Amino acid sequence: MTDDVVRNEGVLIAGAGPTGLTLAIELARRGAGVRIVDAAPAPHRESRGKGLQPRTLEVLEDVGVTGRALAAGTTRLPFRKYFDGAHVNDTDPFAEARPTPDAPYERGVLIGQWQVERLLRERLAEFGIAVEAGTEVTGFEQDEDGVTAVIADGERVRAGYLVGCDGGRSRVRKAMGVRFDGTTDETQSMVVGDVEAEGISRDVWHQWFASDGSGVMLCPMPGTNSFQFQAGPELDAGGDPLPPSLESFQRIFDRYAQVPGITLTDPTWLSLWRVNVRMVDRMRVGRVLLAGDAAHIHPIAGGLGMNTGIQDAYNLGWKLALATAGQAGPGLLDTYEEERLPVAAWTLGISTDLYARVREAVKEPGTGVEAAAPPPMGTGYRWSSLAATATPAATGDPAVLRPGDRAPDAPCLDASGNPVRLFEVYADPRFTLLDFGAEVAGAVGKLGAEHDDLLQAFTVDGGGSDLRDHEGHARRAYGIRTSAPALVLVRPDNHIALLTRDPVEVADYLTRITTFTPKE
Incomplete structure (x- = not known):
């Protein structure tokens, strides 16, 4: 050194x-x-x-x-689709979606x-x-x-x-x-950028498509005067994409949007993007x-x-x-x-x-980009060596939740009777232990004291409980169907570490974290 x-x-x-x-x-x-x-x-x-x-x-x-x-x-931003210049529909793919106690967003x-x-x-x-x-x-x-x-x-x-x-x-x-394995498809590319466009409504995401499969989209960016512009690029005589420019954006817009009198201005970002999967x-x-x-x-x-x-x-x-x-x-x-x-x-x-x-969606008048909404991410790590083997008797319905899964949210009351969500409880950077029932409250309290730098512990619905599951949402979310005690250990990144009824298993899990060796 x-x-x-x-x-x-x-x-x-x-x-x-x-x-x-x-x-x-x-x-x-x-x-x-x-x-x-x-x-x-x-x-x-x-x-x-x-x-x-x-x-x-x-x-x-x-x-x-x-x-x-x-x-x-x-x-909330509806999708407005046009096909060959004609308005087709306005849709909101999440119009019927509602927050739930276990999933607030x-x-x-x-x-x-x-x-x-x-x-x-x-x-x-x-x-x-x-x-x-x-x-x-x-x-x-x-x-x-x-x-x-x-x-x-x-x-x-x-x-x-x-x-x-x-x-x-x-x-x-x-x-x-x-290694950085994968492919770059030079035949599939897109121009993307941020521009202003006075006279275009900012209340919807505009998507103009044509029967040849091409088109242009303008998405109003909140908190700005800009739209994000997306389209296939113009090509040179050899079939290669031309560099993006405000002038080429305007030509593409005029060709597909067919809205006279709209001028794109004030570009703050112009980019050519190729399909890259690595x-x-x-x-x-x-x-x-x-x-x-x-x-x-x-x-x-x-x-x-x-x-x-x-x-x-x-x-x-x-x-x-x-x-x-x-x-x-x-x-x-x-x-x-x-x-x-x-x-x-x-x-x-x-x-x-x-x-x-x-x-494919842009080729059909009755469909749109909303058809490509992705499935949920972050559902869990059940395969992980950090996912302790579930104890079958830990809950009344262990199939509801397993170690490695995302930890659900739920509305509760704190010891003073004030509303508090489990996500607020989990915001502490340590592991969180939920004790449903008072039978092992003493052991849980001891665990919290002995592992204070690694663990925070809460009794739910027991005598002198830290949290009250007053509407039963926490028990339902965590699959706890019986009155028997159940312990739920939640990782600092809000995934289930352990489901058990035995405080010794919690202590063993925390000790394993401090001495952890991966699977062979």
């Missing part, structure tokens, strides 16, 4: 998009040391991925951002990616941490004790761990030497990890890229914080790849299929 190395025994994050920012917040709120750098000299103002899905809103509620995102975006929110990043930066600043702009990690070396990263200006940074959140062209990934074969090499687009890149349909990256960070954050603090066994970080790599593969399959469905 030389004198030019700046010591930083926490986590160095390369890349300050939604993934890197979410990870930084998750680490900061758990007291881990964080430094986050980004190659760009300043934050962008591009809409890019423009939607947060319901599961991501649950994640960001825990992070402390969902309320701000809902205020900045919109959850029935639909996603339309919001520009730059706005999501701004909200995450503001939240990160509340922990006293700012993004170091114009600072790129260009390489690294690692040993058993940490990582020495090289910054573009020659600075050498020592960190306990390095996480590459630096996008599809990730320099961290390239330096790791992992993922790594590994998300961790020693003390260096990957998340978001650095690990997997998706077709644009469904907005799955930003959402998957945020959920990567949510899965990794608590594990990395425990590892940094020396509270986790050496195998805990292996569960990040074990859990998220299959999700990335599944999501790539889903997003590729969605893109194909979008292309």
